[in-house]
Structure formats: structure tokens, C-alpha cells
Amino acid sequence: MNTPANFEIGIIGSGVVGARVASQLHQLGYRPRIAQLRHATDLFDCSVVVLAHGAPHSALAATFVAQGIAVVSVSDNLADVLALLDIQDRALARNVPVIVGAACSPGMSGLLVHHVTRAFESIDEVHVAVHGTGGPQCARQHHESLAGVSIGWHEGEWLQRPAGSGRELCWFPEPVGARDCYRYGSPEPVLLQRINPTLQRITARVSATRRDRLTARLPMLSPPHAEGNIGGLRVEVRGVRDGRRHVEIVGIAERVATITGSVAAHAARAMCEGTVPAGVHNLGQHEVPNDFILDAVVDSGTVLHQFIGR
Numbered sequence: 001m002n003t004p005a006n007f008e009i010g011i012i013g014s015g016v017v018g019a020r021v022a023s024q025l026h027q028l029g030y031r032p033r034i035a036q037l038r039h040a041t042d043l044f045d046c047s048v049v050v051l052a053h054g055a056p057h058s059a060l061a062a063t064f065v066a067q068g069i070a071v072v073s074v075s076d077n078l079a080d081v082l083a084l085l086d087i088q089d090r091a092l093a094r095n096v097p098v099i100v101g102a103a104c105s106p107g108m109s110g111l112l113v114h115h116v117t118r119a120f121e122s123i124d125e126v127h128v129a130v131h132g133t134g135g136p137q138c139a140r141q142h143h144e145s146l147a148g149v150s151i152g153w154h155e156g157e158w159l160q161r162p163a164g165s166g167r168e169l170c171w172f173p174e175p176v177g178a179r180d181c182y183r184y185g186s187p188e189p190v191l192l193q194r195i196n197p198t199l200q201r202i203t204a205r206v207s208a209t210r211r212d213r214l215t216a217r218l219p220m221l222s223p224p225h226a227e228g229n230i231g232g233l234r235v236e237v238r239g240v241r242d243g244r245r246h247v248e249i250v251g252i253a254e255r256v257a258t259i260t261g262s263v264a265a266h267a268a269r270a271m272c273e274g275t276v277p278a279g280v281h282n283l284g285q286h287e288v289p290n291d292f293i294l295d296a297v298v299d300s301g302t303v304l305h306q307f308i309g310r
Helices: 016-027 039-044 058-066 077-086 087-094 108-117 138-146 189-194 211-216 254-272 290-299
Strands: 008-012 033-035 050-051 069-075 098-099 122-131 150-155 157-162 170-172 178-183 202-205 233-240 246-252 277-281
Touching: 008 016, 008 039, 016 150, 016 254, 033 039, 039 058, 039 189, 050 058, 050 254, 058 077, 058 087, 069 254, 077 098, 077 122, 077 189, 087 138, 087 277, 098 254, 108 189, 108 233, 108 246, 108 254, 122 178, 122 189, 150 189, 170 202, 189 202, 189 277, 233 254, 246 254, 254 290
Parallel strands: 008 033, 008 050, 050 069, 069 098, 098 277, 122 202
Antiparallel strands: 122 233, 150 157, 150 202, 170 178, 178 202, 233 246
């Protein structure tokens, strides 16, 4: 029987997200071991390792995979996630699972897409928006993501647009409310397209102020907070139901680090349960136990909100 006592789960990173992952695992009965990046080899006897530090993760993930250790990565850096996807052959060769983008966006967003898809006959559009940051490293990533290039999926082609462009007013559950959101450098479209290759349009936006956009190419003007305030996630799915166009919108208002910690912890738990096959996966793909992970995240206190309108 797969019980917490049978598995060692390691966590790289002792910041806000790492602490949330550890807290969730403790509640599940595990006794996770936390190590700093420079002491990663201390976790070579673990069954699963959660990479909860700042990007990059790809080289370290490959090192753990080479040791036959399953990996959960919370990285939301576009280049890093693409590099993580490239270790597929090594993961298969070592017969170990890897879950990438196990955070809020991406991560929870993929679980929600999987969740609402059952309300459709078919879906063809997914639009994701996120508000807030988890901790200092997440805040720096948010800052940098508004500079450079944003990618999106449109009618079967990858499009590149300037990050910080494409203003759209997005409504999140209260107390977040309406926020101006913009394109940003996110791996979200890549991972959502892996969930459903038939999608025709995929966009990802992040909330930002005028100051955020103007200073994105400069060093941060002030140190980031230890942990952001209440954040938000909004997932809009469009498709066909009963022969007509239909839209479903689901959202969350919660601290981003709390969402990420819960998603990553329950993804690691699923690996311990033996329900994630070998190879590199992202949440929302059919081979991942999405319902198990989402139900566990909700049971741990995350509240889902559905947008209802005429």
C-alpha cells in the first residue's frame, strides 16, 4: 500500500512557495525534506523532488531524472519550461514521471480547463489571465515577463507579440475584481496546446499597472514583497454545447503561493500514488490524474468561482 511513510519527498527552495508545498505535504502525512539549491544532492535518495525555487529548473530536473527520481517543477518561465519538455526521452528511458508548470498559471489553469471541458461537446478557445505573485522570485519573474516577447496560438499558428501589449479588462472573483491585463512571456499557451491540440486560439495575460509596463526592461525599482496579497486566476473556455456557441468562465481568488503550493504538493502525492506515467507531462493532459489533483486542491481549501451572466 502506498502510504506517506513509504515515500521520501524532497523540496528544493525554502521561500514562500517551498514553505506552502511543505505545509500541504505535512497535512497529508508526509515529512518532506527541504534543501537549498547548492545541496540538491542531499535529496538523491528521495522518491519525488519538488523544484520550488526560482528558474531555471531544467538542468536540475535532468539531474534528478538521471538518478531515477520523479520531478515536479513549479517554473513558469517560458524558456525553462520548453527546456523541461525536452527531457522527455530521458524521463522515458529512466521510467520516471515529470510534471512541469505545476503552479497557478500554468498548472491550476490546466486543471480548470480539464474540469470545464466536460460542459462542452467540443472546445476551440482558451483564454487565461492571472493576477498577483507568489513571492520575491515570482515577482521578479512577473517583472521580466512584461518585457520581450509573448506567444499565443491563433488558428493553428504560433504568433509572437510584444509583451506588455494587448490590454484587456479581465474580471476576477472578489476581492480582486476588474484588472487591466496584458500579454506576457508565459509558457501557458504551449502547455494548453499540449492539453488539446485542436484548440484554435489560446491567449495568456497577466495583470499589470502602467508603471509595471514602463519599467519592465529595467531592474525592479523597489524590492518585492515577501508575499503578494490576494491574487486571482481566470480561465475562459469557449466551444460548442448543444449545437451552439458556449462559454464557461471559472476563477479563483487566493494567494498565488497558496495555489501553487497546493497544486505542486498534490501533484507530488499523485506521483507517490503511482498514477502518473513515465515521461514529461503538464496538468490537464489526459494521462495525468487531473480530477484526483483538482479535488484534493479544492478539499484543501481553494474555492472555485463560476462566472454567471446573460
